[in-house]
Amino acid sequence: MREGPDIARIASLVGDPARANMLTALMGGTALTASELALEAGVSLPTASSHLSKLMEGGLLTLASQGRHRYYGLAGPQVAGMIEAITGVAAAVGPQRVRPGPRDAAMRVARVCYDHLAGEQAVAMLDRLVARQVLLRHDKEIRLGPSAASHFAAIGIDVESKARRPVCRACLDWSVRRSHLAGTLGAAILDKIIAEKWARREKDSRAVIFSPMGKQAFEKVFLG
Amino acid sequence: MREGPDIARIASLVGDPARANMLTALMGGTALTASELALEAGVSLPTASSHLSKLMEGGLLTLASQGRHRYYGLAGPQVAGMIEAITGVAAAVGPQRVRPGPRDAAMRVARVCYDHLAGEQAVAMLDRLVARQVLLRHDKEIRLGPSAASHFAAIGIDVESKARRPVCRACLDWSVRRSHLAGTLGAAILDKIIAEKWARREKDSRAVIFSPMGKQAFEKVFLG
DNA sequence: ACAATGCTTCGATGAAGGACGAACTATGCG
DNA sequence: CGCATAGTTCGTCCTTCATCGAAGCATTGT
Structure with missing residues (x-):
């Protein structure tokens, strides 16, 4: 049994098609809103929101709230x-x-x-x-x-x-x-x-x- | 909806703890047998075998059969x-x-x-x-x-x-x-x-x- | 104040897939 | 050949988690 950095946790975050599509979309470099990402991923808004909170919790995304818009972006290079x-x-x-x-x-x-x-x-x-x-x-x-x-x-x-x-x-x-x-x-x-x-x-x-x-x-x- | 390389497929292969442990073990560069990898991953031999065939199908591993030993290694750099x-x-x-x-x-x-x-x-x-x-x-x-x-x-x-x-x-x-x-x-x-x-x-x-x-x-x- | 928009949370559902034991195949060894 | 070791396949159980509708917050606009 190995220990150390939880690589499975990170990889499984990317391992879902919806989340992978979102991350790929964010590779463009600009932050996107939850609705835009839902569209990119081809899922409903609630589903997208759930995915986004998981990605946030995993530390892969950053969040910038501006009024009622919430812009998600990749956490870094x-x-x-x-x-x-x-x-x-x-x-x-x-x-x-x-x-x-x-x-x-x-x-x-x-x-x-x-x-x-x-x-x-x-x-x-x-x-x-x-x-x-x-x-x-x-x-x-x-x-x-x-x-x-x-x-x-x-x-x-x-x-x-x-x-x-x-x-x-x-x-x-x-x-x-x-x-x-x-x-x-x-x-x-x-x-x-x-x-x-x-x-x-x-x-x-x-x-x-x-x-x-x-x-x-x-x-x-x-x-x- | 995006297309292109199926990144979710690859990431989900790494996204399972057992498989992640196997891949981490193989990072040393030498090939290992199924039993050794089962031990590394902390799962039974049948389970390990199933994971290994998935990793093979996903193209992440190479296989070298020598007698009754089957050596699995990372597919490449x-x-x-x-x-x-x-x-x-x-x-x-x-x-x-x-x-x-x-x-x-x-x-x-x-x-x-x-x-x-x-x-x-x-x-x-x-x-x-x-x-x-x-x-x-x-x-x-x-x-x-x-x-x-x-x-x-x-x-x-x-x-x-x-x-x-x-x-x-x-x-x-x-x-x-x-x-x-x-x-x-x-x-x-x-x-x-x-x-x-x-x-x-x-x-x-x-x-x-x-x-x-x-x-x-x-x-x-x-x-x- | 009220409605509209953007997004999240809740609850129920269903499908995917990871787990293992038992049985099966293949190689090696005397 | 018979036995032991290495691996795979099969069947079944069971957990996990992605999904969506409906409802709940929050912010903006009128």
């Missing part, structure tokens, strides 16, 4: 990373179900992973940054290279670590099966992409659609 | 990474700790973590080995230092990697919340400790009790 990891395994062992629909195609190209960019574009970006030694990669650990500060400052991103959260982190991409960039830098880059209107977020989806001009700009800055 | 991610979240959100009884006190000092030593002693040992640069640590990765071979040879441990399994691995200690040494080297050290009778294993427990002399010897060799 660690939780988001766990969901990604599970998604990766699910995608790897369940190839019988994945048929690349039109929306899925867009998802593979670029999507939001909690607070940073994922998908082919994101993987290509990390590869290029490492190749140019802007970032130094050592297995799963990613550090800033000597030229990183000036490189990112040139496009208006301050790489100084403000929070305890690591600046760079490798996050395994479930569609490409290789890592992309997470951490505060990954989040800042996504902010930049949206702020510059290089891309827009697909409504009710995690997909990120680049405009033709935006794609050029992105490639010039990060893949050039 | 991706699965191991997922377990690690879940464990991390569980440790972070689960400070609702059981109170430290007398046996737990011994467990915190030194215990077996599948095939290597864990607990305060193990954490101190790894710290010291890294400080003396016998081992070189880079975040989660641990490698042998230049003096490692001779250092361990002096106490009768061959650090040559015989199996595919890594020689060194960092394993997060759930009681101390810092890493200790796993991998073949960690296993060899535990073997040594038992073989030299520096310590004995508590019956039906993971606790490892050092004798006064054994503790001295251990500290001289590994903490000196």
Whole structure:
């Protein structure tokens, strides 16, 4: 008999289809209300509420009450990373179900992973940054290279670590099966992409659609 | 309603306590038989068998039949990474700790973590080995230092990697919340400790009790 | 004050699945 | 062959928990 962290408790929270759908929906990074999550999960409002209280009790969600609205969000990057990891395994062992629909195609190209960019574009970006030694990669650990500060400052991103959260982190991409960039830098880059209107977020989806001009700009800055 | 990788299916596989214990046991990297896993999980053999077939069907395990023994192992690093991610979240959100009884006190000092030593002693040992640069640590990765071979040879441990399994691995200690040494080297050290009778294993427990002399010897060799 | 909206709690129902003993299959050993 | 060990399958019991309708709070709007 083993002891230690109660991994079964956490996993079983994710192990219910309704809750899994809610968590996946929250991977978009924005907090959602109970009704929205009920819709996402395909269950009634009471059922959703029950699930949400369980997820809260399990520490996987945060709650922000604003008037009569209650916004639920993922508890943090660690939780988001766990969901990604599970998604990766699910995608790897369940190839019988994945048929690349039109929306899925867009998802593979670029999507939001909690607070940073994922998908082919994101993987290509990390590869290029490492190749140019802007970032130094050592297995799963990613550090800033000597030229990183000036490189990112040139496009208006301050790489100084403000929070305890690591600046760079490798996050395994479930569609490409290789890592992309997470951490505060990954989040800042996504902010930049949206702020510059290089891309827009697909409504009710995690997909990120680049405009033709935006794609050029992105490639010039990060893949050039 | 969402689609995509069936994350609930995978998570619910891990979400059963018996299966979670089995998977945790397999995190050591070596394959185990059904009986051993039944013991780990604290369930009967038929129950374990049922769980194992579910884990197999879910693609989380590999099976190697050798005669009448059937060795189950984790399906790959991706699965191991997922377990690690879940464990991390569980440790972070689960400070609702059981109170430290007398046996737990011994467990915190030194215990077996599948095939290597864990607990305060193990954490101190790894710290010291890294400080003396016998081992070189880079975040989660641990490698042998230049003096490692001779250092361990002096106490009768061959650090040559015989199996595919890594020689060194960092394993997060759930009681101390810092890493200790796993991998073949960690296993060899535990073997040594038992073989030299520096310590004995508590019956039906993971606790490892050092004798006064054994503790001295251990500290001289590994903490000196 | 009253109604409307957003959400939670309660109670009843039903289905899923985890548990084990007993019986069965397969391999190894003399 | 007969016996022992390792595992799986089967049948049954029983707990757990997801689900929804109805009712209860809370906040906002009129």
